[in-house]
Amino acid sequence: MNMNIRALIASSALLLMAGCATQPGSCDSNNVEASLITKMNCDHSGGYSDQVRQREQSLTDARAENASFRDVYDALQAQQQSTSKSLAEQQKQQAALDGSMSKLLSQLKARHANKAQAQQQIADLEKQMAAKKQVTASTDPAVIEARKQELKALQQKVSRLQLSLGYE
Numbered sequence: 001m002n003m004n005i006r007a008l009i010a011s012s013a014l015l016l017m018a019g020c021a022t023q024p025g026s027c028d029s030n031n032v033e034a035s036l037i038t039k040m041n042c043d044h045s046g047g048y049s050d051q052v053r054q055r056e057q058s059l060t061d062a063r064a065e066n067a068s069f070r071d072v073y074d075a076l077q078a079q080q081q082s083t084s085k086s087l088a089e090q091q092k093q094q095a096a097l098d099g100s101m102s103k104l105l106s107q108l109k110a111r112h113a114n115k116a117q118a119q120q121q122i123a124d125l126e127k128q129m130a131a132k133k134q135v136t137a138s139t140d141p142a143v144i145e146a147r148k149q150e151l152k153a154l155q156q157k158v159s160r161l162q163l164s165l166g167y168e
Contacts, residue, residue: 027051094132101129101158108161121161128154 027047028034034042042048105122112118132150 098129101125117164118161121157121164125157125161128157
């Protein structure tokens with residue numbers, strides 16, 4: 001009996017030592033075939049808690065990336081909406097310019113029908129306005145800058161017409 005107790009103590013010590021030999025990195029909480037001693041050792045050595053921390057960190061990282069994607073999508077959507085508003089505003093301003101220019105040119109044509117130079121300037125402005133109607137609004141900085149220059153040139157032509165007609 002003494003011998004059995006010694007054998008039992010020795011085998012228990014051996015099992016405990018074998019359980020301590022389990023590395024925390026080799027613990028897998030999804031492993032259903034692991035022995036009870038291995039599972040207890042993984043729990044005691046912190047192997048399972050390391051897995052939980054790693055998975056929590058992965059989840060936190062995934063949430064942060066997801067939030068970044070949402071921020072990018074929100075920024076893209078906001079930019080698209082502002083571009084649409086800008087285009088709509090450009091089109092509205094262009095329509096207002098077209099309307100006022102057409103009204104002015106009609107009035108000048110009728111009033112100064114006998115002045116050849118004025119009629120030529122009016123015809124040039126009408127051609128330029130007709131060409132502008134074919135150009136669509138854009139948000140491209142180069143196109144916007146070119147449009148600004150064209151509007152300045154148009155303004156100068158209108159000013160020259162105004163001066164040539166005796167208006168100050």
